[in-house]
Amino acid sequence: MHRQRTKLAKRVNRVASSVERRGIVATYQVHDRLLGNRRARRRFASHAPDLDDTQRGLVQALDRDGYVTLPFVDLAGEETWGAIEAQGAAFIAETERTLAEGGSGKVRAGKEFVVRAWSFEGVTFGADNPWFSFCASRRMLDVANAYLRLWSKLSYVDMWYTTQQPSTDVRVASQNWHVDFDDKHLLKAFVYLSDVGAEQGPFEYVPGSQPGGRHHAVRPWTPMGYGRVPDEEVAGSVPAEEIATFTGPKGTLILCNTSGLHRGGFATAGPRILATATYCSPASLKALSNRNYETTLETTDDVVGYAVS
Numbered sequence: 001m002h003r004q005r006t007k008l009a010k011r012v013n014r015v016a017s018s019v020e021r022r023g024i025v026a027t028y029q030v031h032d033r034l035l036g037n038r039r040a041r042r043r044f045a046s047h048a049p050d051l052d053d054t055q056r057g058l059v060q061a062l063d064r065d066g067y068v069t070l071p072f073v074d075l076a077g078e079e080t081w082g083a084i085e086a087q088g089a090a091f092i093a094e095t096e097r098t099l100a101e102g103g104s105g106k107v108r109a110g111k112e113f114v115v116r117a118w119s120f121e122g123v124t125f126g127a128d129n130p131w132f133s134f135c136a137s138r139r140m141l142d143v144a145n146a147y148l149r150l151w152s153k154l155s156y157v158d159m160w161y162t163t164q165q166p167s168t169d170v171r172v173a174s175q176n177w178h179v180d181f182d183d184k185h186l187l188k189a190f191v192y193l194s195d196v197g198a199e200q201g202p203f204e205y206v207p208g209s210q211p212g213g214r215h216h217a218v219r220p221w222t223p224m225g226y227g228r229v230p231d232e233e234v235a236g237s238v239p240a241e242e243i244a245t246f247t248g249p250k251g252t253l254i255l256c257n258t259s260g261l262h263r264g265g266f267a268t269a270g271p272r273i274l275a276t277a278t279y280c281s282p283a284s285l286k287a288l289s290n291r292n293y294e295t296t297l298e299t300t301d302d303v304v305g306y307a308v309s
């Protein structure tokens, strides 16, 4: 009797999650095709940003390969970099103090190897936060919006301290090849706040695996899609020399459409510290993802106001 009830409960749960899943997917598709994204595309089309050569170059590379990398100062300038570097140094010092005292810092279940500055803990950002201010600036938003061809939402802003682990460990979570399930219209920014060599868990990407790219067919994006993509599947479809491994000095900026194949954070010879941000479409925030912050930012710029609301 008890066994029967357990079996029935499991079946009911399975059916309920499948119905919920289908509801989420349908909501995303309606927002992508008809509601939020359609309006965001119209807004973008009627206020095309005026890009300079650097910004235009970034968008062209993103269109072609799904990623681009350059020194952060080339986009943001020395003063902005100086402020973010100092913010990063404070985060590193605080994290290392916490870890030395035996604490874990802000970690998420299943990804305990990443200590986060803010995570999803009800943080409020204002203009006094240099990394947030850059992420919400027109300088950066114009690139994100021009790539996504819509007014994007800034959905996630954080700093990560990826801890060192034994090289004998098995890769887990985002250390394995995967595509982000949240959105098809996605752009992530990573700025290294420490030097990252081959053994500090560099970010890796399959160029052209973004929607519309030459390797998209390896794992086409679907809403709430699959988790880990086996190494053999990537190796069998993409020549090893085509895979981009982003080693680089502190101050390296990577922009990447992570609805394509990527992995990173397997740091076996020292930690990797970076600042990160996610730009997504309105459909994603309606159906598939949550924003990690509130803001007190006051702005008269509609593009900025839209991104942070």
Ligand SMILES: O=C(O)CCC(=O)C(=O)O
Binding pocket: 174, 175, 180, 188, 201, 202, 203, 204, 258, 262, 263, 264, 265
């Ligand atoms: O830590 C990394 O390099 C991987 C990050 C990642 O998978 C993501 O942000 O979606």
